[in-house]
Amino acid sequence: MTGILTLNAGSSSIKFGLYNDAPEPEQLVDGQVDGIGGSARLELHAKAAKTSIDVDAPTQAAALEVAMRALSPHMSGLEISGIGHRIVHGGMEFVEPVVLTQDILDGLAELEPLAPLHQPHNLAGVAAARAAFPNAVQIGCFDTAFHRGHPWVNDTFALPRSYYEQGIRRYGFHGLSYNYITGVIAERFPDLHKGRIIVAHLGNGASMCAIRQGKSVGSTMGFSALDGLPMGTRCGQIDPGVVLHLITQKGMAPQDLMHMLYHESGLLGLSGFTGDMRELLASDRKEARQAIDYYVFRARREIGALSAVLCGVDALVFCGGVGENAGPIRERIVEGLDYLGIGIDPERNSENALDIGNGRTRVMVIPTDEERVIARAVHRKKHHGTEDNTTRRLFA
Structure with missing residues (x-):
């Protein structure tokens, strides 16, 4: 049986979720490691049980190891075949989740100055996950993607026009959250x-x-x-x-x-x-x-x-x-x-x-x-191909 892992890596925390691999993924476990680099603490929620303990997590990689050890008892019989990552900034190009090749990761690293609180740590989480699960497909889901269809007047600044063409524009964030909320409203209301x-x-x-x-x-x-x-x-x-x-x-x-x-x-x-x-x-x-x-x-x-x-x-x-x-x-x-x-x-x-x-x-x-949005995206990418016709390479 295959499973999906979701990771939301920040400057001082990693949120994670374990799901079965289904069109509507079922969350099996979720948790987070807070205080990375300092007084770190693990919180784990599995069904009705909750665990909260102090841990040693000086780095993102160490925090992921802590999370994996905590998840291990719940992963029996599960093969992690896909890992989804929240990545805050997708720049001008990413309007859909994408398989994180090294080429794409190099391009995303160029966006770190635009989201210094998040982007470096998001990408560090990807590196740690690739090392821990070398055979799993790594999928990036972008907080900016939800806003990429903005009308031009809500996308630009009143600067010389050449800067807009260079990418100085309003990107918007928290798109994974807005994606989830609009999905709930579409289904229920x-x-x-x-x-x-x-x-x-x-x-x-x-x-x-x-x-x-x-x-x-x-x-x-x-x-x-x-x-x-x-x-x-x-x-x-x-x-x-x-x-x-x-x-x-x-x-x-x-x-x-x-x-x-x-x-x-x-x-x-x-x-x-x-x-x-x-x-x-x-x-x-x-x-x-x-x-x-x-x-x-x-x-x-x-x-x-x-x-x-x-x-x-x-x-x-x-x-x-x-x-x-x-x-x-x-x-x-x-x-x-x-x-x-x-x-x-x-x-x-x-x-x-x-x-x-x-x-x-x-x-x-x-x-x-947000984690459920990521898990859904991983399932779709795994089972419906890895090519995004709507995703363009514009880093050049």
Whole structure:
């Protein structure tokens, strides 16, 4: 019997899932190794059993070894024939999952400056998986792919046109999550799928997407994963003049500025002590309250902007760790959005129910499942050929 492994490798964690190889893969086990390079910890969920232990994982390769040892008892009789990887940036070319040949991996490495928090670690996870499973096909699934059909006006910046041709454009991210959410809506709510939906993926990384008839037409994230909403440690939208000022007037080196914008900003920078929304909600510090105030203000502002992109909105969908679990944040975000027909039922909101709205516009909470999107893609690529007619080589 063959199985599928999914890997989502980040800077300090690896999320993994084990599935059977079927058109609709069944998840057998899932888990993650957090704190790679420091105080690492393994969490494993198999059926009703949960395991959480401290582990030694100084590198991505070591973390994968930890994950494989944990999965080993559950892999009896399973041959891992396909491994799917979340890869954040696919650049201009990748609109479909693709078999990760060395040529393609070399090209994806060129995109590392566009997603420094993610891309190097995504590719390190691929290298570790290739070493551990040399006979398994490695499939890359791209967060940018969902947005590649953007209208031109939502894809470009008002820079000299030659830069657009060189790839300086709005890519959008969290596409695997949006792919899953639109799939759920298409299957369960086909009439709604035909309409105008804003999906809010709120987690340590956060973005929103305007979706019409299942297609992305606008996103809060742009050229990089820094844009749009404030995040756990990332700044979100910022006046480019601030960046120029910090370099030319404050003397900040580009690498130091990059580190600040990616690692020291967002909720962490505003609060001064944490980027974790749970800790902020539990705190009585003024700085925590102000960080939350800014977060919900920017989220509300982006909903208004995306409703203009869509010329209205039929549903607002929350997903991601914060979006799925933080009822107080959802409630505060929709305050004052009654002009869009958006309101929240407090009781259903506190239960994280599917439908939490009490206005004419539907408000929903749909847990996302990026790993399942990856597992489905691996199955399709394995059983329906490895060539992508829609994928072009444009790195030259």
